[in-house]
Amino acid sequence: MAKVLMKGNEAIGEAAIRAGCLNYFAYPITPQSEVAEYLSKRLPEVNGVFVQGESEVAVGYMIFGAAACGERVMTTSSSPGVSLMSEAISYIAGARCPAVFVNIVRGGPGLGGILPSQGDYFQATKGGGHGDYHMLVMAPDGVQEAVEMTMKAFPLAEKYRGPVMILGDGLIGQMMEPVEFPDDLYVEPTNKDDWATNGMERRGSSTKNIVKSLYLDPATLNNHNLLLKSQYEQMKREEVRFESYNTDTDYELLIVSYGTMSRVCKTAIDNLKAEGLEIGMVRPQTLFPFPEKAIHDAAAKESCKHVVSIEMSMGQMVEDVERSVKGKKEVTWFGQCGGEVPTPEAVMEHIQTLLNQNQ
Amino acid sequence: MQKEVMFAGFGGQGILLSAKLLAYAAMKQGSQVMWIPSYGPEMRGGTAYCTVVVSDRLIGSPIIKNPAHLVAMNRPSLEKFAQVVKPNGVVMINSSLIPVRTNRDDVQELIVPANEIAVSLGSVKCANIVAVSAFAAKSGMVDVDILRECIKSEFASKAKLIPLNMKAFDEGLKIAAAS
Numbered sequence: 001m002a003k004v005l006m007k008g009n010e011a012i013g014e015a016a017i018r019a020g021c022l023n024y025f026a027y028p029i030t031p032q033s034e035v036a037e038y039l040s041k042r043l044p045e046v047n048g049v050f051v052q053g054e055s056e057v058a059v060g061y062m063i064f065g066a067a068a069c070g071e072r073v074m075t076t077s078s079s080p081g082v083s084l085m086s087e088a089i090s091y092i093a094g095a096r097c098p099a100v101f102v103n104i105v106r107g108g109p110g111l112g113g114i115l116p117s118q119g120d121y122f123q124a125t126k127g128g129g130h131g132d133y134h135m136l137v138m139a140p141d142g143v144q145e146a147v148e149m150t151m152k153a154f155p156l157a158e159k160y161r162g163p164v165m166i167l168g169d170g171l172i173g174q175m176m177e178p179v180e181f182p183d184d185l186y187v188e189p190t191n192k193d194d195w196a197t198n199g200m201e202r203r204g205s206s207t208k209n210i211v212k213s214l215y216l217d218p219a220t221l222n223n224h225n226l227l228l229k230s231q232y233e234q235m236k237r238e239e240v241r242f243e244s245y246n247t248d249t250d251y252e253l254l255i256v257s258y259g260t261m262s263r264v265c266k267t268a269i270d271n272l273k274a275e276g277l278e279i280g281m282v283r284p285q286t287l288f289p290f291p292e293k294a295i296h297d298a299a300a301k302e303s304c305k306h307v308v309s310i311e312m313s314m315g316q317m318v319e320d321v322e323r324s325v326k327g328k329k330e331v332t333w334f335g336q337c338g339g340e341v342p343t344p345e346a347v348m349e350h351i352q353t354l355l356n357q358n359q
Numbered sequence: 360m361q362k363e364v365m366f367a368g369f370g371g372q373g374i375l376l377s378a379k380l381l382a383y384a385a386m387k388q389g390s391q392v393m394w395i396p397s398y399g400p401e402m403r404g405g406t407a408y409c410t411v412v413v414s415d416r417l418i419g420s421p422i423i424k425n426p427a428h429l430v431a432m433n434r435p436s437l438e439k440f441a442q443v444v445k446p447n448g449v450v451m452i453n454s455s456l457i458p459v460r461t462n463r464d465d466v467q468e469l470i471v472p473a474n475e476i477a478v479s480l481g482s483v484k485c486a487n488i489v490a491v492s493a494f495a496a497k498s499g500m501v502d503v504d505i506l507r508e509c510i511k512s513e514f515a516s517k518a519k520l521i522p523l524n525m526k527a528f529d530e531g532l533k534i535a536a537a538s
Contacts, residue, residue: 005394
């Protein structure tokens with residue numbers, strides 16, 4: 001189909017429908033309310049279900065309920081709302097139900113502000129809820145990638161029977177770019193008859209499916225945790241996605257950056273290249289699993305003197321970058337919060353400062 | 360080649376729509392395009408601004424400190440943004456509401472009494488169409504024939520508004536041609 005000009009939020013809503021998700025529950029919050037607005041109109045047209053919950057806490061458990069029934073289901077929210085849902089996300093991970101969560105991140109902590117931020121990196125990749133679990137986390141850098149990641153999120157959630165998160169930011173939700181909805185990203189839902197609570201007659205089995213996260217017997221819970229761990233290890237082997245930018249040069253410095261911030265960095269890299277300075281970048285597209293090896297190898301390049309993690313947060317991803325680089329090169333952080341996205345000029349100036357220090 | 364334009368005015372002037380129409384036209388002519396609204400805790404009558412980036416290759420930063428051009432629909436917008444426009448850019452000034460000028464000699468001022476023209480055509484609401492057509496013609500940022508078609512399709516569901524907006528569009532072209 002031809003390209004259409006769409007807001008990121010609307011495009012995410014349409015992508016969910018194209019991915020076969022007909023269940024959407026949400027509570028409005030800036031800067032993602034357009035997803036709910038869009039789907040409240042679109043879902044009835046395709047015989048889908050739209051429910052505005054009474055709170056994000058309730059929405060989290062609506063998602064759990066639909067996922068436990070084996071339905072493709074999604075919610076979208078922004079930072080404070082995702083905090084409220086985090087209890088349910090932990091239960092969903094524990095009960096091994098596939099579900100898609102979209103966080104169009106705004107500034108925090110607390111109510112923070114409504115402008116773009118990447119301050120929920122820790123929450124998305126290191127938990128948020130309690131217990132030993134991870135979500136598979138994808139971070140788009142624009143509207144087209146948000147569409148593709150949303151469409152891929154549903155089959156991935158089913159592959160691992162767990163929550164998958166799209167981590168955007170206010171700019172990706174609010175801006176418009178031309179998009180296409182690739183039909184070939186649609187994947188038939190998996191057969192869930194052996195675990196979902198989809199009704200006796202549909203199951204055709206005498207065994208009762210129970211969806212739960214309570215395992216009081218310590219050995220049983222330990223085995224359950226080991227199973228989850230093995231799935232996270234499988235994600236690390238099979239689902240790591242990243243983009244390398246200008247890394248075929250003898251770059252003097254390596255940037256690690258994701259989402260909106262990485263696009264600002266690309267402009268900075270292009271501008272510096274025009275001035276004769278080569279800077280490389282690794283852009284994680286999955287934040288969990290994290291592209292540890294790609295970053296390690298890119299940092300190890302002889303010409304590279306320094307690694308900088310550039311984020312719209314006070315330094316969160318930088319911890320994973322340090323972990324990946326394993327002390328081979330110095331790793332520092334640069335960023336800004338409060339909705340003030342660093343400009344390409346600010347990034348360029350910081351890079352120059354770092355390189356002067358390393359001379 | 361990348362060009363950016365910032366549309367600025369107050370809420371209700373159709374700032375976001377005129378920027379969207381320009382972005383549509385750029386997409387239709389095969390360019391890469393990005394439409395970035397300022398979204399904040401704002402209301403009708405508050406400030407509204409929006410940046411459109413048009414490029415022949417993939418667009419990087421959505422954060423634009425110095426746009427190539429500016430369409431200023433009210434006085435605070437001109438006062439706030441006139442100084443950040445790159446040299447040689449077009450600064451469209453809605454002279455119906457803005458009694459001042461840029462005080463710069465390195466930009467091309469395009470003086471358009473958009474509100475007065477719109478009122479004379481029948482509705483002040485089409486001032487944004489006068490502005491976007493005059494700007495597009497003066498700056499050459501998009502093909503004006505494609506822009507005209509985009510405006511028609513935008514108003515397809517409110518067809519009775521198309522003749523008014525086409526008149527507004529033509530008046531914008533005339534102003535640009537005379538400038």
